[in-house]
Amino acid sequence: SDGRAQREIPFAQPGSLTKVYAIASGKGGVGKSSVTVNLAIALAQQGLKVGVVDADIYGHSVPAMLGVADQRPTQVDDLIMPVPTPSGVSVISIGMLKPRRDQVVAWRGPMLDRALVQMLADVYWGDLDALLLDLPPGTGDIAISLGQHLPGAEVVVVTTPQEAAAEVAERAGTMASMMHQRVVGVVENMSFLPCPHCAETGTEHRLEIFGSGGGARVAETLSARFGYDVPVLAQIPLDVSLREGGDAGKPIVEADPTAPAAVALSAIATRL
Ligand code: ADP
16 A cells, blocks of 8 residues: 555445446447447537546557547646546546556556546546446456445446357346446447448348347346346447547547437437
């Protein structure tokens, strides 16, 4: 210990008015970070004050997706100021706590726990309406730490339609429940590719690249297991502009809000 008294996590205090949502998945690459940033902006578009904590030790891709790839937080006394982004949400990333950007985060349980607490307690978030956490995929140390520090956090599980993805997503959901967190819903991403030639013929075929049913399966399994309704909050199609928006640091709900993928992502914000 460095001898300092640890600051309390404001979101864990009984009177906190901030809704905390953890975005979880069973495995990487299913679109968890994309859902996090777009949901954050959709909530901000409703007029809410939103913060994002990028706790994905493997990816920490959230700052780039929000257009602040190389920015570092400033410090005022011993408080860290979250990085403001062009879309109005503020962000702190576990990648920003590393001395060098190219350094690999090879921390283990206790250090990860401290990093998480630092991002929650030592960052000056102000009065937030919503705080979103992008968790690492799986059921690891960060998920356990979060459950211990913020049992009141609500969890959104992201999966693809694929059987193997759904199975590991169920485990991530069950883990959240073991930490006494409520799973508020499932987002099925990469649900289908709208047939690119259908516009010419007036049809609307869907190519089910990753199969179908994963989101519904996770929702049904978790509902049965927990004894409360865990709905499918959205089915998000594959969309090149979703990927491009992430790469360009301008998420699709802002860059192309009428695209079906953006509409589906925005709908999550109204259903939470
Ligand atoms: P995760 O956080 O689960 O690892 P990401 O959100 O980083 O996943 O997504 C992985 C890659 O897939 C990113 O390049 C992202 O832009 C892309 N992607 C995610 N969802 C979609 C989608 N619905 N359509 C097209 N590309 C997507």
